[in-house]
Amino acid sequence: MTHDPAGMSGKDLIFAALRHQQTPRVPWVPFAGVHAGKLLGYTAHEVLTDPDKLFEALLAVNRTYDPDGQPVVFDLQIEAEILGCELLWVDKAPPTVASHPLAADMHMPSRLPEPTDGRLPMILDTMRRMKDEVGEHTALYGLVTGALTLASHLRGTEIFMDMYDHPEFLEQLLTYARDVAKRVAGFYLDAGMDVIAFVDPLVSQISPRHFDKLLSDPYKELFAYVRERGAFSSFFVCGDATKNIDAMCRTHPDSISIDENINLVTAREITERHNITIGGNIPLTTHMLLGNQQDNMKFVVDMLDRVDSRNFILAPGCDMPYDVPAENVVGVVQAVRDPEGTRVMLANYHAESLDLDAVQLPDYADLDKPLVEVFTLDSDTCAACSYMKDAAQRATRELGGRVELVEYKFTEKANVARVVKMGVKNLPSIYVNGQLKYSSLIPSNRELVEVLERYLED
């Protein structure tokens, strides 16, 4: 957990941002849904159904990515499953809705979810545990499926034709979806969530005229409800919803979160007119999934150059893909915590004046004792780096003076040259006797001690 110089916790920062106050730095919310599982080797199905694995994975996210705010679960099929949709599960993504109960039968449902339905018991339990464990310093987000997306799960793609063929039916269906969303939001608020985000990716597929006609009133009511309950609200959208941002703002959420399909600067001009906080929009595929650590650091510092820190929360464009390399997210954290230092690091990385000849690498084949080298971005500002360093220190301490430890921070140019000469790809990393052992994911004490003991035996 990082406190900023003004002594504000991450949660304080999120609250200040959602109250539209100036913050000492930009707060950060990693949307780690199924990706949380990757940190501990759990499948999407495991973290979305097993409360202990979900809780463990969320704590790993909290530790590794040092979030100011954090969603407890990111799955837009929770309500649909309760209401009779069949789900198709895969290992590395949230489930997909495979059947739509209202596709052929246009009978309007009326039953609302109970806290004992579907996966709600395990989700509510995890929310309470997260509240106890990290809730003091991390703002917790409860994500609720938005009205149009939930209605489309129930009705299927016919919903688009309903806008013309069965407008009254659609209006009733959206009212029902709103009631479901309100009820689930209420459960999440009871379980201690600080922010309720209504996630409605389908909003990007309809016109502002349809938004005003069909969704404006339901969303006004949802955001008013969250406000009445004394919590904060957010409206998440995916896809190019540029044309709907103004209409979304007019439903009065505290914040709006967008993905990379929307130009953040353009969208921000609109949200600023309504004094609404905007969140986003680190590209999920090109940068987080397929880019490297430097790409992500550069994207964030460039973004921070373009966007004023007030009314802004840094976040991925949407739910992070399962296989996003942890080091890319660590790079994002470093960049948002210390933009100036990160600029220096990036410049160093590309500096052509690096004197590689001046770097003397140890003779790894002929060491007196095992050598642990910890390469960090900056263990003073990067949480994952400090945990990596702590892990190495703890293990070497436990082994007395039998193992040597040295840290190389990327903030110093000589160390950058060493990183390049060693071929270190990602930070933080632990090398033992010149061999990469851990990258971004922090080893447990026992695991690292065992590895080092094997080197001692050799």
Add this chain to the structure above:
Amino acid sequence: MENKLEVIRGGIMDGDMPLVQRTVTAALEEGISAPEILNEGLIKAMGEVGRLFEEGEYFVPEMLIAARAMKAGLAILKPKLIDADVKPVGKVAAGTVKGDLHDIGKNLVCMMLEGAGFEIVDLGTDVSPEKFMDAVKVQGVDVIAMSALLTTTMPNMKNTVDALVEAGIRDSVKVMIGGAPVTQAYADEIGADGYAPDASRAATLAKQLLGV
């Protein structure tokens, strides 16, 4: 005469299926040829719908009802087009890749391609590389169009391209891809012939790939 074609175009753009059906029938009775109604009425209107979609004026519902009206008009024209020996501009097999059930984007692509004069083999969702290959070998399609919404299913686009290469039929078909997480860079990386960011541009791309 022009008036009827204008009414057809307006009807498609408004998604007014009964008006389009009525006017196509009346236009044929008036002696306007089926190919002219197809080209100057249906295809031209869908081109305009695509343009408005690209510009962010039309959204998914507007496109879907326009396409439905176009299809209703096309159904009336089809027998006459066969009589007049009008051939489609190309044959496209479209599908959402294996493991992915999302079909809104794929359906829009099919509609826009049909509206641009292509014959469509709609393979549906969760389509394996083998099924795409069968469309090339058995149905003789000119283009394979693959869609994916999930980053986890995108690799099945590459698997399909690789399977075509392995089967020695890669050169006999053009491959185009699209979907929310897909980019031109990804298309280049996996050896696809093209990427389209939306359904309208998918139709333009298919024509470019076939040089029609």
